[in-house]
Amino acid sequence: MPIAVGSGDRFRDRMRRITDGMLDEGALVTINCRINGGKVPWFALRVWTGREKAVENALDAIGINSLVPMRKGPDLRRRHRLIEGAMMPVIHGYVLVQMMPRAEYLAGLQGIDHAIDVLGGCERPMRISDEEVSRFNALARDGVYDWERPVDLVLKAGERVLITAGPFGGLTATVVTPSKKGRGDVVVSISFMGGEVPVTVPLALLKKL
Numbered sequence: 001m002p003i004a005v006g007s008g009d010r011f012r013d014r015m016r017r018i019t020d021g022m023l024d025e026g027a028l029v030t031i032n033c034r035i036n037g038g039k040v041p042w043f044a045l046r047v048w049t050g051r052e053k054a055v056e057n058a059l060d061a062i063g064i065n066s067l068v069p070m071r072k073g074p075d076l077r078r079r080h081r082l083i084e085g086a087m088m089p090v091i092h093g094y095v096l097v098q099m100m101p102r103a104e105y106l107a108g109l110q111g112i113d114h115a116i117d118v119l120g121g122c123e124r125p126m127r128i129s130d131e132e133v134s135r136f137n138a139l140a141r142d143g144v145y146d147w148e149r150p151v152d153l154v155l156k157a158g159e160r161v162l163i164t165a166g167p168f169g170g171l172t173a174t175v176v177t178p179s180k181k182g183r184g185d186v187v188v189s190i191s192f193m194g195g196e197v198p199v200t201v202p203l204a205l206l207k208k209l
Contacts, residue, residue, distance in 0.1 A: 026105030044167035
């Protein structure tokens with residue numbers, strides 16, 4: 001007889017309990033490893049655009065170390081007044097998460113509200129070193145990726161570029177929608193795991209090949 005038939009226990013509820021259990025276990029194992037001086041890699045969790053901070057807060061609440069590097073967004077001009085840009089993620093749609101690299105722990109991240117999946121998949125995820133996360137976050141804090149910061153780089157659609165930092169650091173991409181103002185964001189397409197991944201990144205994050 002199928003498990004839980006007639007018990008009123010829905011499949012979705014059972015899966016949510018399993019997911020929560022894996023997240024709790026993963027958080028505990030990760031914390032113990034860090035306390036004992038072990039190195040724990042980071043992963044990029046793809047989330048709904050605009051929900052990056054909500055996911056970060058939800059993960060922090062259950063003891064999972066996460067990070068959304070932020071930058072200053074575009075300034076607004078209203079009736080001859082300049083309104084400074086609000087803070088926004090450096091890369092939209094991603095949250096960096098530090099977790100022990102076990103598939104069941106990473107799969108549990110998908111149970112967080114507004115989370116989609118782990119970059120690269122749970123079995124063979126793309127790892128990011130602690131040093132790279134620290135470097136990327138430091139550059140963001142220093143204003144390197146601020147929207148209004150001018151960048152001496154002119155790109156055209158179809159050109160190949162190198163992503164210089166962050167979860168996609170070291171990967172090459174193709175420019176889809178360039179910035180014509182020497183600042184702001186650029187849409188690029190990254191060849192990854194046999195497919196094309198479109199990503200919006202700051203112009204300052206790119207280097208022409």
